[in-house]
Amino acid sequence: xxxxxxxxxxxxxxxxxxxxxxxxxxxxxxxxxxxxxxxxxxxxxxxxxxxxxxxxxxxxxxxxxxxxxxxxxxxxxxxxxxxxxxxxxxxxxxxxxxxxxxxxxxxxxxxxxxxxxxxxxxxxxxxxxxxxxxxxxxxxxxxxxxxxxxxxxxxxxxxxxxxxxxxxxxxxxxxxxxxxxxxxxxxxxxxxxxxxxxxxxxxxxxxxxxxxxxxxxxxxxxxxxxxxxxxxxxxxxxxxxxxxxxxxxxxxxxxxxxxxxxxxxxxxxxxxxxxxxxxxxxxxxxxxxxxxxxxxxxxxxxxxxxxxxxxxxxxxxxxxxx
Numbered sequence: 001x002x003x004x005x006x007x008x009x010x011x012x013x014x015x016x017x018x019x020x021x022x023x024x025x026x027x028x029x030x031x032x033x034x035x036x037x038x039x040x041x042x043x044x045x046x047x048x049x050x051x052x053x054x055x056x057x058x059x060x061x062x063x064x065x066x067x068x069x070x071x072x073x074x075x076x077x078x079x080x081x082x083x084x085x086x087x088x089x090x091x092x093x094x095x096x097x098x099x100x101x102x103x104x105x106x107x108x109x110x111x112x113x114x115x116x117x118x119x120x121x122x123x124x125x126x127x128x129x130x131x132x133x134x135x136x137x138x139x140x141x142x143x144x145x146x147x148x149x150x151x152x153x154x155x156x157x158x159x160x161x162x163x164x165x166x167x168x169x170x171x172x173x174x175x176x177x178x179x180x181x182x183x184x185x186x187x188x189x190x191x192x193x194x195x196x197x198x199x200x201x202x203x204x205x206x207x208x209x210x211x212x213x214x215x216x217x218x219x220x221x222x223x224x225x226x227x228x229x230x231x232x233x234x235x236x237x238x239x240x241x242x243x244x245x246x247x248x249x250x251x252x253x254x255x256x257x258x259x260x261x262x263x264x265x266x267x268x269x270x271x272x273x274x275x276x277x278x279x280x281x282x283x284x285x286x287x288x289x290x291x292x293x294x295x296x297x298x299x300x301x302x303x304x305x306x307x308x309x310x311x312x313x314x315x316x317x318x319x320x321x322x
Contacts, residue, residue, distance in 0.1 A: 001265070002007035003017055007164065015099055017025075020186070021178065024292040028091065029275050035242070036058070036135065037071070037132060037135055037136045038129065038133050038134070039134050039135075039136070040131045040132070040133050040205070041108065041123075041132040041133060041134055042131065046255060046256040046257035046258065047102055047103050047255025047256050047257065047262075048100065048101070048102055048255050048256070048257040048262050048315055049100070049101055049134060049136070050099045050100040050101055050136070051099055051100050051105060052096055052097065052098065052099055052100050052306065052314065053070075053096075053097040053099045054094055054095065054096055054097065055070070055094075055095050055104040056092060056093070056094060057084075057089035057090060057092065057093040057094075057095050057292055058091055058260070059090075061088045061089060061093065061101050062086060062087050062088070062089070063077050063078055063081060063084065063089060063152075064086070064087075064089075064214060066089075066095055066097075067097075067217065068139075068213055068268055070097055070136055071100065071137075071138060071219065071230075071231070072099075073118050073119070073138035073139070073140070073216050073217015073218065074099055074215075074216065074217040074218055075118055075217050075218055075219075075267075076098045076117070076118065076119075076138065076215070076217055076313050077095070077096075077097065077098065077293060079098075079266070079267060079311060079312050079313045079314075080096045080097070080098040080313055080314050081095055081096055081149060082310070097124070097216050097298075098313055098314055098315070099314075100251040100314065100315050101117075101119070101136060101264070101315065102248050102254060102255040102262055102263075102264040102315050103121065103253075103295070104121060104132065104248055104253060104257060105248075105250060105253065105281075105286075105289065106246045106248055106250075107133070107168045107173070107244070108123050108132070108169070109123045109244065110122075110123060110243045110244035110245060110246065110248070111123075111207075111243060111244070111245045112156070112245075112246045112248065113141075113148075113225060113245065113246070113247045113248070114248050114249070114250050114251050114253075115141045115142075115147075115148050115150070115247065115248070115249050115253040115269065116182055116250055116262075116266045116268075116269060117135060117250075117253075117313060118138065118139050118140065118141055118217050118219070118267045119137065119138060119139060119219075120136070120137045120138075120139045120207070120216070120225065120227070121134050121136055121137075122134065122135040122136075122137070122235060122238075122239070123135075124238060125262070133171060137216045137227060137228075137231045137235075138227070138231075139152070139207075139216070139217070139225050139226060139227055140210075140215055140216055140217060140218050140219070140220050140221050140225070141219055141221060141224035141225065141226075142219070142221050142222060142223035142264075142272055143174020143220050143221065143222075143270070144270070144271040145170075145271070146221065146225070147186075147223065147224040147225050147269075147271060148205075148221070148247060148249065149202055149205065149223065149246050150200060150247050150248060150249055151201050152244065152245070152246050152247070153202050153244075153245045153247070154165045154200070154201045154242055154243060154244055155198050155199070155200060155239055155240070155242065155243040155245060156199045156200060156201050156241060157197065157198075157199040157241060158196065158197065158198050158199065158236045158239075158241075159196070159197050160181065160195060160196055160236070161187035161195055162187060162191070162193050162197045162208070163184055163185065163186050163187060164184070164185040164191050164192060164193050165184055165185075166181045166182075166183070166185065167222075168290045169222075169270055171183075172176060173246070175236065189211055190211065191211060192211055192212070193206070193208045193209065193210075194210045194229050194232060195209050195213060195229060195232075195233065196208065196209050196229075196232045196233050196236040197209070197232075197236075198232070198236060198239060199237065199279070201245075204223075204297045205215045205223055205224055205225075206224050206225070207224070207225040207227065207228060207232065207235070207245075208225070208232060209226070209227060209228075209232040209233070210226050210227070210228070210229065210252050210272060213228060215248060216228055219269060219270055219271070227270060249269070250286075250314075251265065251266050251267075251268060251269075251281075252264070252265055252266075252281060252282070252283045252286040252308075253286065253315075254286045254287050254289070254290035254318075255290060255315075256290065256293060256294065259294075259320060260317045260320050261287075261290060261291075261297055261299065261317065261318055261319035261320065262315040262316060262317055263283075263286075263287070263304060263307050263308075263315070263316055263317075263318045264313060264314065264315045264316070264317070265309045265310065265311050265312070265313070266311060266313045267313075276301055283304065287299065287304070287318075287319075291319075294321045296321055296322060297320065297321050297322075298319060298320060298322050299318060299319040300318055300319060303316070303317070303318045
């Protein structure tokens with residue numbers, strides 16, 4: 001009887017914990033389950049994957065909280081909700097989660113990083129008979145004079161619980177603001193690389209985790225690609241050495257779905273290092289490339305300029321095959 005009573009007591013406390021967690025989720029408007037970031041690629045589905053999602057803000061939520069809870073980047077959520085107060089959306093406010101994407105104009109294999117939209121696309125290898133898929137992740141990219149290099153490279157290795165050896169330029173920056181760094185930062189909660197890194201063929205640049213999740217989806221790194229801890233752990237166990245990595249800057253993306261031409265526009269990157277925004281294709285070049293797939297398309301140029309002005313990062317229809 002004593003054992004039965006203990007079991008019943010354990011069940012009661014477990015149910016109580018679940019009820020409290022559910023109550024918190026309902027009051028905050030934050031979903032407990034993770035969103036799906038894996039999409040099947042089929043020729044019939046075209047170049048657009050995913051769909052927009054919507055959540056209701058709680059009384060204490062910020063857009064930063066909502067983005068982090070659903071594994072979106074802050075800048076992407078902010079751009080998709082230009083009329084919403086970022087720090088006080090207000091209880092009951094409808095918030096758009098930008099879960100629909102035009103695939104970047106790049107090989108659909110390996111890893112594609114588009115610095116403009118601060119997203120990483122992973123196309124895992126598939127066996128014969130399997131449907132190809134793409135996995136989409138929010139990332140942070142380089143800021144100012146530490147812009148992320150635009151190159152084609154490869155994954156060369158991985159490290160669990162890495163130590164960080166800050167380069168001289170980073171140590172000088174910290175020294176100037178009264179926050180000196182040691183020559184070596186050991187693994188642990190104070191290490192900005194997080195628990196996993198993917199090494200690249202570009203010296204001193206990594207795809208890595210973080211000890212500060214709030215910065216995901218922003219232009220805040222010293223050039224590396226920063227990911228949510230759960231996302232980099234997933235990739236570190238899946239991506240093989242030799243996987244190609246394409247780092248591109250595509251502020252404008254255009255693609256097809258069901259005979260409709262979609263345009264996705266992102267705000268320009270900040271900073272002046274190498275005038276990085278000049279490396280992005282123009283909106284007219286982007287649409288001209290997409291038009292090759294359907295020469296008979298009729299483009300609504302008024303809608304094109306409206307989408308360009310919005311810079312919402314959300315795919316919007318701008319043309320149709322007649």
